Amino acid sequence: MHPILDLRHRPAGALVGLALVAVALLVLPFVLTGIGTFWVRITNLAILFCLLALGLNIVVGFAGLLDLGYIAFYAVGAYVYALLASPHFDIHLPFWIILPIGAAVACLFGALLGAPTLKLRGDYLAIVTLGFGEIIRIFMNNLSQPVNITNGPQGISLIDPFRIGSFDFSKTQTIAGLTFTGPMKYYYLLLLVLIVVIAINLRLQDSRIGRAWEAIREDEVAARAMGINTRNMKLLAFAMGASFGGISGGMFSAIQGFISPESFILVESIMVLSMVVLGGMGNVWGVVIGAVLLSFVPEILRYTVEPAQKAIFGRMILDPEVIRMLLFGLALVLMMLFRPAGILPSALRKRELETRRNGR
Amino acid sequence: MASEGRPPGLRSPPFRGGRSRNPPRPRTNAAATHRGPRLPPTDPSRPLDIFLQQLVNGLTLGSVYAVVALGYTMVYGIIQLINFAHGEVVMIGALTAYSVIVALTGAQVPLPALAIVLVGAMVAIPVCMAVGYTLERTAYRPLRKAPRLAPLITAIGLSIILQNLAMIIWSRNPLSYPQIIQTVPYHLTGNPNGATITNVQIAILVTSVAMMGGLLALVYRTKLGIAMRATSQNPVVAGLMGVDINRVISLTFVIGAALGAVAGVMVGSYYGIAHYQMGFLLGLKAFSAAVLGGIGNLAGAMLGGLLLGVIEALGAGYVGDLTNLCQLSGWFDALAQRCASDPNVTLFGSNYQDVFAFLVLILVLVFRPSGLLGERVSDRA
């Protein structure tokens, strides 16, 4: 826990801090809607990327396995949802059935990829996962022939939103005098999922399993000599990361209502990786901060760089998209060169450990 | 984030000019996949001609892979680093040569076509060498003692930076190389519509072989080569013996980059297209080729490149026929009906061409991580 949220030592201060954060998060969508519903959607996507980054953090941050094809699992989850809840096959299963299926299928893919490749040294694993991600994308693009499964590059549209009985997450509704738009409802759902996923990440890290992963990351030979079944543990990390990706993908499908192979290109994998690296591999809060920062960067650029260029040069010289990509690239390089532990100072993490230990 | 207006990203570049332009031919898939936009049509009626044509195309492409793969394998051999950004060096070579060729033809310089391409290459080579040197100096050298994943992550970052810089400098769109070299096909069989090899293909094959020969001579016949081999065996000891290992490593990057520049010019002239994203897939395939041959092994990179080119060409050429479900028409009535209207109900068409390189990569790493000629790469210590 962050010192601010240290319930054990500063219960009063921590409770106040926690309450403030909670209120801010609850009020946020109303504030954002005031500026434009658009911003709520962006926030939702940012939370989705937090989920993805936290999933990848298990693989890259905890177990130290560089997965460059992580987006493939997101894609698998998204397609599972889209195929089982859209007019494409005219199947409309409820989301609480599909999401676990999506997680399971993604998990299966993770195990299928991991089982033969996890014995490879880290950099080879990275390239193989990259190849795997590309293969998945090529299949999504082409599995419209001879039987139309994925509808090829056109993608799948009219995907069902989340529904519980008559409660439809995509529709605007007034509850207790407050108007909730579709994106706002999704926001609260995503926030809930995010809190759960953060808790899972923190608990995993501080457990027998998490320590085994970190041991593998630090020195695989020594980990093995200490009795850790490295193959199984790596496979577990891979499969868990994959299922998180699968669940996020399903939610993405429902929220967007439309998916196509375009959404699952390598750049997305690299962006999620950048979030993990920027935040500090293995540092749960850092990864959340990294994901939020990088998710909002393009929007911030859109509102700063564009007008600035128009004002100075009279026209657009650099597309915000290009600047965004350049920033990702620079972030990866500079972080590795100067701050490999991420933006959150490592002293913080050390202190965090100490307070926890001394707290017993 | 996956909103409107994003650029196509690092996705498969248009490194397949021929396919997207030529509409699939109705009869066989083999002919439709024939690569390279400037090749004359092949008569699909003779299986031998189809096979020979795929083989020629595969060898041409494979020799380009081999030259790029040399860049990967040299760097890997000497410091066990996967220079992920090497593909981008090739891309920069192709685009630099493009600019030079366009400028020279635009200015009506009275030079023969071949000379213009050569001048393009001569400019591209030093540019790429400079890029290769900068990469090593700024991003890899400081991380030489860092955990293995760190330089790989910086390499990915550099790839993105180089691609976007190239996009800013050149264009977001694919650029057509001026078609200054007249393509001349030579027939390989008696069939006047049969398999051919063009002068461009011959030039690519010859250039590649010459460069491989030159590199082997450099590594095994010169003092620098001895220093390189010594450094790859044990950099510390090599340093103690008076080898300036920083210089040797820099030179390795620079030589690899020069090879990459030439490969870029060859790819550009062959497909007639250069694009800021062309390096990614090309680089990945060349890396697969290096792994197939045994990474760190020069002869392996050459063998792997040629093999991968041939596997890809033949695979893409025949996968459609091999997975044509109409072969099973006799077994299923529904299939027979469908095949009556459309004789090509293929499971996997030539659009799966890019999958082959990845499959080769994964299969080699899983079943023979040492590659065909190399040492073990799977984890030990």
Added chain:
Amino acid sequence: MTGHPTLLSAAGIGKRFGGVQALTGVDFTIRHGEIYGLIGPNGAGKTTLFNVLTGIYEPDDGSFTFDGQPLVGLKPHEVAARGIARTFQNIRLFANLSAVENVMVGRHVRTKAGVWGAIARDRRTRREEEGIERRAHELLEYVGVASRANDLAKNLPYGFQRRLEIARALATDPKLLALDEPAAGMNATETASLEALLHSIRRDGTTILLIEHDMKLVMGVCDRVLVLDYGKRIAEGPAAEVQKDPAVISAYLGGEVALNLKGA
């Protein structure tokens, strides 16, 4: 203690690397509760023997019997589960984990909590975690690293790192503790306290297999010693006797000196 008088016996262990015969027909037995030394000149095959024993390499010939059961084709983690823990010649700690976390990792093989336990944090998992942590702190105390329990392993002084590696190995509750040159790079004071530590580990019931170059330490702690040279066993027995063995002297000092000795 189980009923067997010997804890570990090796029969005809052989290992080749390409054309190099690293080990040839090595036999030895280690009894319960003893400190057994493994010495020999550099390149004699000591570490290779360790790696073959702990499952990092598979032997080409021969077999081990550990605690009455054959140790055949086991992976390193299975060997650790059977009760052999080791340290490494060039320290291999988990550099970015704290000292106490390093030791906690050692408890992995003796604990059970899985993913669901980790996420749910049920009563059993919590109790197990408490046990792991308590034991880890005890072991840090035992080897004398408790004062730096929360420091990252990479930030510890050299002598502490060596001791931490021993604590981590002890955390797996080994029947046999295999130490690969634990005194390498230590000064005389550090070596003396290491010697005391080895004695107390043995007193507390753990058998020790010790590779060491520091003869003073070997003579001080080892009950019996096995001498390897060029991958072959050239002597075995009580330390004092082995020390006088001409074959051992010749292996250490070189052939010529040995001839002179015989002539004299």
